[in-house]
Amino acid sequence: MGSPAIAILGTGSYAPEKILTNDDLSKLVDTSDEWIFTRTGIRERHIAAPNETTSQMAAAAARLAMSDAGVTAADIDLIIVATVTPDLPMPATACFVQHQLGVPTHAACFDLNAACSGFIYALDTAWAMLGSGRYRHALVIGAEKFSSVLDWKDRTTCVLFGDGAGAVVLGPTRGTGQILGTKLYTEGAHTHLLCIPDGGSNTPDPAATGARTPRTVSMKGREIFKIAVREMEEAARDILAQHQITPAQIGCVIPHQANLRIIDAIARYLELPAERFFVNLERYGNTSAASIPLALDEARSSGRIKPGETTLFVAFGAGLTYGSALVRW
Numbered sequence: 448m449g450s451p452a453i454a455i456l457g458t459g460s461y462a463p464e465k466i467l468t469n470d471d472l473s474k475l476v477d478t479s480d481e482w483i484f485t486r487t488g489i490r491e492r493h494i495a496a497p498n499e500t501t502s503q504m505a506a507a508a509a510r511l512a513m514s515d516a517g518v519t520a521a522d523i524d525l526i527i528v529a530t531v532t533p534d535l536p537m538p539a540t541a542c543f544v545q546h547q548l549g550v551p552t553h554a555a556c557f558d559l560n561a562a563c564s565g566f567i568y569a570l571d572t573a574w575a576m577l578g579s580g581r582y583r584h585a586l587v588i589g590a591e592k593f594s595s596v597l598d599w600k601d602r603t604t605c606v607l608f609g610d611g612a613g614a615v616v617l618g619p620t621r622g623t624g625q626i627l628g629t630k631l632y633t634e635g636a637h638t639h640l641l642c643i644p645d646g647g648s649n650t651p652d653p654a655a656t657g658a659r660t661p662r663t664v665s666m667k668g669r670e671i672f673k674i675a676v677r678e679m680e681e682a683a684r685d686i687l688a689q690h691q692i693t694p695a696q697i698g699c700v701i702p703h704q705a706n707l708r709i710i711d712a713i714a715r716y717l718e719l720p721a722e723r724f725f726v727n728l729e730r731y732g733n734t735s736a737a738s739i740p741l742a743l744d745e746a747r748s749s750g751r752i753k754p755g756e757t758t759l760f761v762a763f764g765a766g767l768t769y770g771s772a773l774v775r776w
């Protein structure tokens with residue numbers, strides 16, 4: 448018997464109640480709605496409450512995904528949370544999620560750090576684990592409290608990101624949502640372009656140096672922009688060629704929601720109309736690992752994804768990681 452075909456059985460998403468608009472941000476830093484919107488396409492983002500955790504947002508999205516899939520916590524035997532903003536450095540956020548959902552103890556639960564590519568990395572990992580036949584139903588979640596790692600005095604980063612979560616349930620196919628393929632890449636030469644330069648084993652000893660670097664995101668935006676366009680085009684073209692699918696045969700592209708100008712550039716290079724791309728970053732900003740599953744949930748619930756269509760996911764993130772995935776509905 449061959450390995451079982453694995454599919455997305457259900458989706459769910461969650462965004463915190465509080466909305467921070469570009470005008471709100473212009474009261475915190477020297478910026479404007481006009482600058483942010485024309486450079487990025489972002490108008491507003493959701494910001495978690497001070498006591499709201501990544502695991503709580505992940506669990507909220509997961510509950511909706513389980514309900515959509517018609518499975519219960521007892522059916523889940525694998526939870527992967529893609530995040531760079533865990534509840535704590537240790538233990539994994541997935542363990543908190545398991546407890547909040549009441550998922551049984553025989554479930555494997557761990558976090559995965561591939562920044563904004565995290566959801567595609569987690570999808571690939573869960574697909575392989577379920578494909579082995581040793582696990583049956585997985586929760587694959589992207590969740591971020593990105594506001595917790597932002598320097599709210601740095602206008603070059605704090606205007607770009609937001610908080611939220613998206614989740615999917617993976618399991619044996621019921622005829623729709625089948626994963627056709629994934630491709631993952633890494634360009635570790637560029638780790639310095641996007642990082643949190645503190646809080647790990649490479650943190651200078653504050654006792655020795657007398658100084659600490661901030662535990663907030665540091666980013667070379669202009670350099671990232673150019674590389675992101677090249678990487679996402681490569682990831683899209685490779686997977687389409689591998690599956691002998693032309694860009695025109697893709698019903699909907701769900702790209703990582705970082706910057707509308709990046710998405711427009713990829714649409715141009717793939718010679719696809721911009722309308723083929725599902726975009727919701729105007730309302731969420733860049734929610735890192737949550738961005739694709741959150742957009743997928745909205746694309747499905749708004750009827751943007753039609754039966755029989757193929758959807759392309761494509762992302763890039765810190766690492767630099769990048770990747771793509773194809774799903775047939």
Ligand code: ACO
Pocket residue numbers: 477478479482483486487562563564602603604606641666668669670671672675705706733735763764765
């Ligand atoms: N408001 C007003 N002015 C600003 C702001 C702001 N919020 N931020 C920067 N500026 C100024 C700069 O200081 C600069 O001024 P100067 O010309 O006097 O020096 C000017 O605007 C232009 O700055 P650039 O950095 O050249 O602007 P650019 O057009 O490249 O846009 C941006 C910047 C939006 C960051 C863009 O480069 C980008 O989106 N890069 C990709 C970043 C990204 O996607 N990161 C997420 C990675 S995913 C993950 O893993 C987390």
